[in-house]
Amino acid sequence: MADMSGGAAGAGGAPGGTAAGSAAHAAPAAGAEQAAPAAPAITYREAVSEALARELRRDPAVVCLGEDIGRAGGVFKTTAGLFDEFGPSRIWDTPISEQAILGLAMGAAMTGMRPVAEIMFSDFFAVCWDYLANEIPKMRYMTGGQVTVPLVVRTANGGGLGFGAQHSQAVENWALAIPGLKVVAPSTPADVIGLMASAVRSDDPVVFFEHKGLFASKGPGAPPGHVVPLGQASVARAGTDVTVVGLAATVPMALAAADRLAAEGVSAEVVDLRCLIPLDMASVLESVRKTSRLLIVEENPYQGGWGGTVASIVADEGFELLDAPIRRVAAACVPLPFADALEDEVIPTVEKVLTAARALLAY
Amino acid sequence: MADMSGGAAGAGGAPGGTAAGSAAHAAPAAGAEQAAPAAPAITYREAVSEALARELRRDPAVVCLGEDIGRAGGVFKTTAGLFDEFGPSRIWDTPISEQAILGLAMGAAMTGMRPVAEIMFSDFFAVCWDYLANEIPKMRYMTGGQVTVPLVVRTANGGGLGFGAQHSQAVENWALAIPGLKVVAPSTPADVIGLMASAVRSDDPVVFFEHKGLFASKGPGAPPGHVVPLGQASVARAGTDVTVVGLAATVPMALAAADRLAAEGVSAEVVDLRCLIPLDMASVLESVRKTSRLLIVEENPYQGGWGGTVASIVADEGFELLDAPIRRVAAACVPLPFADALEDEVIPTVEKVLTAARALLAY
Amino acid sequence: MTTTGLAGSAIGAGELLGLYERMAVIRRTEKAAHDLFLAGLVKGTTHLAAGHEAVAVGASAALRPDDYVFATYRGHHHAIARGATPEECLAELMSRATGVCKAKGGSMHLTKASAGMLGSYAIVGAHLPLAAGAAWSAKLRGSGQVAVAFFGDGATNIGAFHEALNIAAVWALPVLFVCENNLYMEYTPIGSVTAVANPAADRAPAYAIPAELIDGNDVVVVTEAVSRAAERARSGGGPTVIEARTYRHFGHSRTDPATYRPADEVAEWLRRDPLDIARGRLAEMGVAPEQVAEADERAARLVAEAVAAAKAAPAPDPREAFTDVWADGGSAWRT
Amino acid sequence: MTTTGLAGSAIGAGELLGLYERMAVIRRTEKAAHDLFLAGLVKGTTHLAAGHEAVAVGASAALRPDDYVFATYRGHHHAIARGATPEECLAELMSRATGVCKAKGGSMHLTKASAGMLGSYAIVGAHLPLAAGAAWSAKLRGSGQVAVAFFGDGATNIGAFHEALNIAAVWALPVLFVCENNLYMEYTPIGSVTAVANPAADRAPAYAIPAELIDGNDVVVVTEAVSRAAERARSGGGPTVIEARTYRHFGHSRTDPATYRPADEVAEWLRRDPLDIARGRLAEMGVAPEQVAEADERAARLVAEAVAAAKAAPAPDPREAFTDVWADGGSAWRT
Numbered sequence A, B: 001m002a003d004m005s006g007g008a009a010g011a012g013g014a015p016g017g018t019a020a021g022s023a024a025h026a027a028p029a030a031g032a033e034q035a036a037p038a039a040p041a042i043t044y045r046e047a048v049s050e051a052l053a054r055e056l057r058r059d060p061a062v063v064c065l066g067e068d069i070g071r072a073g074g075v076f077k078t079t080a081g082l083f084d085e086f087g088p089s090r091i092w093d094t095p096i097s098e099q100a101i102l103g104l105a106m107g108a109a110m111t112g113m114r115p116v117a118e119i120m121f122s123d124f125f126a127v128c129w130d131y132l133a134n135e136i137p138k139m140r141y142m143t144g145g146q147v148t149v150p151l152v153v154r155t156a157n158g159g160g161l162g163f164g165a166q167h168s169q170a171v172e173n174w175a176l177a178i179p180g181l182k183v184v185a186p187s188t189p190a191d192v193i194g195l196m197a198s199a200v201r202s203d204d205p206v207v208f209f210e211h212k213g214l215f216a217s218k219g220p221g222a223p224p225g226h227v228v229p230l231g232q233a234s235v236a237r238a239g240t241d242v243t244v245v246g247l248a249a250t251v252p253m254a255l256a257a258a259d260r261l262a263a264e265g266v267s268a269e270v271v272d273l274r275c276l277i278p279l280d281m282a283s284v285l286e287s288v289r290k291t292s293r294l295l296i297v298e299e300n301p302y303q304g305g306w307g308g309t310v311a312s313i314v315a316d317e318g319f320e321l322l323d324a325p326i327r328r329v330a331a332a333c334v335p336l337p338f339a340d341a342l343e344d345e346v347i348p349t350v351e352k353v354l355t356a357a358r359a360l361l362a363y
Numbered sequence C, D: 001m002t003t004t005g006l007a008g009s010a011i012g013a014g015e016l017l018g019l020y021e022r023m024a025v026i027r028r029t030e031k032a033a034h035d036l037f038l039a040g041l042v043k044g045t046t047h048l049a050a051g052h053e054a055v056a057v058g059a060s061a062a063l064r065p066d067d068y069v070f071a072t073y074r075g076h077h078h079a080i081a082r083g084a085t086p087e088e089c090l091a092e093l094m095s096r097a098t099g100v101c102k103a104k105g106g107s108m109h110l111t112k113a114s115a116g117m118l119g120s121y122a123i124v125g126a127h128l129p130l131a132a133g134a135a136w137s138a139k140l141r142g143s144g145q146v147a148v149a150f151f152g153d154g155a156t157n158i159g160a161f162h163e164a165l166n167i168a169a170v171w172a173l174p175v176l177f178v179c180e181n182n183l184y185m186e187y188t189p190i191g192s193v194t195a196v197a198n199p200a201a202d203r204a205p206a207y208a209i210p211a212e213l214i215d216g217n218d219v220v221v222v223t224e225a226v227s228r229a230a231e232r233a234r235s236g237g238g239p240t241v242i243e244a245r246t247y248r249h250f251g252h253s254r255t256d257p258a259t260y261r262p263a264d265e266v267a268e269w270l271r272r273d274p275l276d277i278a279r280g281r282l283a284e285m286g287v288a289p290e291q292v293a294e295a296d297e298r299a300a301r302l303v304a305e306a307v308a309a310a311k312a313a314p315a316p317d318p319r320e321a322f323t324d325v326w327a328d329g330g331s332a333w334r335t
């Protein structure tokens, strides 16, 4: 897809919520990983190329490959400038051969390189799923630890832009189902940079979801050397009455809902998971201990969604903390329709989050 | 894999449980779909070929394709006899081209046929996932209902046989994540026949999981014309103290555990979901209403497993019914190891079900 | 592999004028889609086929009404060539209830099953096995139908291409693999990512499939090549690969200005516009310029009316989001 | 494509005797694996490579110790040819803690990374892109290493084959694609599901890759062909396809009696046993029969000791099930 760089700022009907949300979001609970307040604002899109550039500069073993990522700078412009700075020996344009892209990345990772492979749209994981499901995640285990596979698979994920059923899916839950993959899905530019640093430096394979609906959103950049460890959720907004757990584009959505709830006198705590694996259930359970109410907002369909895993852990280990049912706002169980009016019916929106939150609070 | 017909009778450490379980299991709550008591016992493996033969006889539009399914009768012998009875115009041997297998099935289903495609091991879904995730399930919706895709994808699923990390996975949860697929996983020979009849006759695409660990297990056969509707769970054993929900190989496991619990004076109700889509939550909630305790036994890894979806629905809609946390016995979050001693550590066993059930009852 | 030039043709003047008009309709529809996109009336993305018209129209002219075609996300031309109306296509792009797929598919998924246009697919290469499957079905039913998969040069490097061609050859399926080689996969010259010069035709021998490398901008050449291949397929001769060289007039998608293409290359191909080539042939055949002008006017009127009607059409009922998943019309997934 | 027969060779008698002994070790290990399987000491499944020894041993003889090889589920011969011991391989098959993969991989996943044997893969075709990736890595690092993917005839019909060969050619990667064509994919003759006669070699031109069709049962022929290809790869000449005709002595896997193979075909190929061919060459070169017998004895002793040691080795610690997922050695997935 050419020039997809014009994607909407807030996905899934969170316009207006993003800015307000980001302010709160830039001050995560864990001070260590906080972006310096003075960092100039950048877009999520710019953060991706900046994140890659930092790692490419730091480590000569890092090498990128993917379709149209080189001279063209990527269809989402998330690799803009890399070819100019690093040249064709570091930034490789591939044929339309997703199995080869991930297979080459894996073979190179097994032999001393640290490849960062781009799969243009996460929907295309389906044509190279064998590498994500059977090869990359199982190699280390099957060989009794002989071989590690330090690579990153980046992909543009998620809906809300009218790209239809085969270019809009949020498939973090596919990756969640596979032991052996680390799964990252940042919601802010600073987290893109900090989590990418961890992902590239990780000796484990990492699937890195970049949300299409967030590319144009802005937030504080990241100071040099910014690293966010994998597996630590951030409390994007502190609150006491209900815990709202989000990931990627559902975080600004949850923050926008929290703003509106605040106007209604309700204090919602928004937890940005940031990673599905490692899954920071400690933070979720800690939040539920405080609020006694849990709402999970996920973009994938309800059936088989990642919220089911989070909910089941809380329904087990946090059973006594709960004063109300656990509720999930997820996409409807249908393929994604093209028309924006229909798409809004299917994927989560601020309104749907609000409705669910109010119901929980009224319980 | 040649001659895999010798698979163990009870998967996942349920030896001995199968027989006892089957007896109870043959008398499901819904009388309408009950196998005639006089039906002679057959193996689950024989039930597959019998089920296919019945549909091939009934409808000339039914046609089978897959690797080594013809003259060889399938690596699991689940298509034994079909080539002899129906010949090469109905039973097609393919190259090792899983994308072509499912693509051809889809194209044929769109144009008047009712193909039944075999993917030899469910792990191989990963090399043709695009057809299961993006093409087959979305076609009808994307075209506004213009095109239906009446096909069945059969596959040998599950572990417990020492086939290693790439030939042992239980991946019903992969299919669960995709709206537009019906997902079937029978636990008894009679259900294989009755559910296959529904699957082949369905105008919707159906993924049909045959559990490798059950192939050698025996149970009553099915009378002529036996049809089990999709989306109806069966109460494999009635009970009052705890609900144990299982699927495929975890059903005999749950039944074996229920036997042992009975000896301890505990009455466990075992619900065999039989299908993940449509998901019969009404039966699960009805059972929990009675028992107030829910234990879910699933073979896939905990992370992203189907039990999360079941648990989250009960934690929402059944919250007030629960007297104890919801617990899931699932596989550990690691690839499947080869050695049987290690594999038993990873996948669910009767012992693990017992331990979890006792803990719930003591709550 | 045969290389076919501007050979003498059996297509008469009247028929050719009809083909010309169909191409003119497609060209104007694509131009309209472009303008509507820039005006913000088309959401998501579009992949326009202006420049590729001769492939679609020529192929359709060579096929039976009950044959099957399968296209890519760049498939407006195939939908219209097979009989979808510009109005229902533009309504689809503009998210109207009257869209050919009820606005659920969008630009990348135009489908008109009643005309044997069995879909546009947005996962590169995925539909090649589907076309083989439709051909298999035709063979099983003894219907004499053929199936055609249209795909880009870039699609020849993905696994599904390989699997489809091999099985089609082994099973001698009545399927045509028609590559629209427009020299680019998105922004990357196909030659820089492909081991052979003619990505489809040079691979056909790996499957023992006969191939033709043709001028995809000459509707007569396309019609003849597809006719030959369809004829062979219907008579049990199995699949054919046709690689049709062509060029897209717009960028790859949306607002891509296609600056990665050398100006002289663009200029040369614009000189080889399929409409111009057809006009030249019509003139050679003695068709009066007024007749051509009338065809152009009819095309312009049809498309203008289509734009107006599509604009005036209502948005889909929001409840449509929850229909059409299952054959029963609904989307219930649980009790 | 070159067809190479029994040409004169640069391999000396001493070297050939070494290769013979290595093949004898593999043959006996496979026989032992078969017997252990029948005795119930090997769980799951095995795919024995008896009959294929010359491919593995010849290729290894032509490679540098730091080159990379990638094999299939039928990969015992490659593991041993590269330096894995029969003991650690049989221990793996028998689920012992001393297995080459700690009994976590099993027969289908033998791996000996320290010897450049980077794994056995059980999803047909999946490792061809991996070998290309290792070759890409070698190129990026300027190491002069080559990578070799061994695969079966059946693997040539899956998409990953196509994608790997195309990108390897375009990027001129130092990778060798070595097809062990044993005429069958499981129980199905490869000719009945493949559009061309030589499934790998006949496809190489589709990627502009040079190909050799060779006698895979003659260890000298294999050594020479792989040497040539490795040399070209190291000097920047890119990939080569080698199709080595061979035959398996056992069934496809487990207890498959392989009744689908015509008796005369089996007999003919047993006459062409790679060990016999090597013995014939040794005799021609004047090596004394006693020397060969000594090699056989050493092989027999090694394997007998391996069986005994593997049998005596302990089962893995159950806690091993939860190690080796992550690079930190553990398997924690949540807090």
Ligand SMILES: Cc1ncc(C[n+]2csc(CCOP(=O)(O)OP(=O)(O)O)c2C)c(N)n1
Pocket (backbone or CB within 6 Å): A001, A067, A096, A098, A120, A124, A127, C074, C122, C123, C124, C125, C151, C152, C153, C154, C155, C156, C158, C180, C182, C184, C185, C186, C252
């Ligand atoms: C499997 C897959 N990979 C990548 C893409 C993204 N993509 C869409 S169109 C395209 C280029 C296709 O080029 P070509 O096949 O030549 O067709 P053209 O667009 O030129 O008509 C790419 C890479 C996709 N849709 N599917």
Ligand SMILES: Cc1ncc(C[n+]2csc(CCOP(=O)(O)OP(=O)(O)O)c2C)c(N)n1
Pocket (backbone or CB within 6 Å): B001, B067, B096, B098, B120, B124, B127, D074, D122, D123, D124, D125, D151, D152, D153, D154, D155, D156, D158, D180, D182, D184, D185, D186, D252
């Ligand atoms: C993707 C995939 N499809 C199917 C199989 C099942 N399978 C295992 S081996 C085999 C036959 C392979 O034949 P070939 O490539 O000729 O290798 P050989 O076994 O003859 O050495 C098949 C179909 C698999 N492992 N992976």
Ligand SMILES: [Mg+2]
Pocket (backbone or CB within 6 Å): C152, C153, C154, C180, C181, C182, C183, C184, C185, C186
């Ligand atoms: Mg192109």
Ligand SMILES: [Mg+2]
Pocket (backbone or CB within 6 Å): D152, D153, D154, D180, D181, D182, D183, D184, D185, D186
């Ligand atoms: Mg073979």
